[in-house]
Amino acid sequence: MKKPLIADSVLVSKYISGHEKSLEILINRHKQRIYSFIYSKVYDRDLTEDIFQDTFIKVIRTLKLGNYNEEGKFISWVMRIAHNLVIDHFRKSSRIPKFENSHDFDIFSVLKNTDIDIENKMIKDQILGEVKKIIELLPDDQKEVLIYRYYNDLSFKEISEKTGVSINTSLGRMRYALINLRNIIKKKNIILTN
Amino acid sequence: MEKNYFFQEKISLEPKRKTINFILSYSKSIKAQRTSMGNLLLDLN
Numbered sequence: 085m086k087k088p089l090i091a092d093s094v095l096v097s098k099y100i101s102g103h104e105k106s107l108e109i110l111i112n113r114h115k116q117r118i119y120s121f122i123y124s125k126v127y128d129r130d131l132t133e134d135i136f137q138d139t140f141i142k143v144i145r146t147l148k149l150g151n152y153n154e155e156g157k158f159i160s161w162v163m164r165i166a167h168n169l170v171i172d173h174f175r176k177s178s179r180i181p182k183f184e185n186s187h188d189f190d191i192f193s194v195l196k197n198t199d200i201d202i203e204n205k206m207i208k209d210q211i212l213g214e215v216k217k218i219i220e221l222l223p224d225d226q227k228e229v230l231i232y233r234y235y236n237d238l239s240f241k242e243i244s245e246k247t248g249v250s251i252n253t254s255l256g257r258m259r260y261a262l263i264n265l266r267n268i269i270k271k272k273n274i275i276l277t278n
Numbered sequence: 279m280e281k282n283y284f285f286q287e288k289i290s291l292e293p294k295r296k297t298i299n300f301i302l303s304y305s306k307s308i309k310a311q312r313t314s315m316g317n318l319l320l321d322l323n
Contacts, residue, residue: 107305111298120291136293140301148310149317251300252307259321 092158100147111140114159118166125170134239135173139166218268226261229254 092110099106118139123132142165146152152161219227228247232238240258244251310317 104302104306108298108302111301115298116292119293123291133293133297137297137301141304144301144305144308145319148305148308148319150310252303255304256321 093154096147096152096154096158100150100152107144110158114162117159118162121163122166122170126173131173134241135166135169138169142169218265218272221268222261222264226257226264229257230261230265233258 090109092113095106095110099110115136119132119136122135122139123129126132126135139162143162219230222230225247229243232243232246233240238246240251240254243254247254249257307322309320309322311320
């Protein structure tokens with residue numbers, strides 16, 4: 085006889101209370117739908133894997149932090165997260181400026197104020213220079229992950245392959261790099277905004 | 279043998295096992311801790 089299906093909401097509650105296996109059941113139950121949805125938008129297997137992974141990292145963090153509200157269906161919520169991550173990806177990868185389709189077209193949103201641009205660029209260069217100096221103070225393994233991630237735009241999977249350590253270790257190094265950066269900034273009283 | 283250019287490889291649209299394993303081990307590696315400022319996530323690695 086077939087076992088009755090445990091409802092998603094029950095599995096979510098069990099997971100929140102510490103039953104890790106419930107997450108595995110939820111992933112296996114919905115993986116094809118979520119994966120196919122992401123793939124149908126990005127048409128790239130590696131990118132789909134990355135977005136699928138990031139979707140569940142967000143799901144896990146929200147559930148563990150107790151920020152999930154049980155209003156809608158679990159699957160709709162996960163699909164919404166995946167959808168937002170797909171949009172984030174296209175926003176990040178898009179190099180062409182977009183204009184909102186508005187009747188109140190403002191010519192000044194297209195024309196540039198050169199003086200302000202030059203000033204902003206100088207401030208930005210100065211800040212980036214300061215950040216580079218602070219990064220130099222980090223331990224080598226943390227510096228490496230941070231540069232690969234932010235300057236070379238590599239995924240954690242690619243970083244782990246390049247550095248020969250696990251993805252978890254790379255994530256851990258990044259976490260410590262950011263903690264150390266914050267500490268250095270605080271300790272040296274550095275202001276990085278204009 | 280003549281190549282069949284109309285043959286389309288069926289691809290299974292589901293994540294790799296290693297992606298799922300990574301997600302599951304990530305889940306086990308973090309724990310929520312209640313603090314006076316709200317819940318915080320602790321990395322157990």
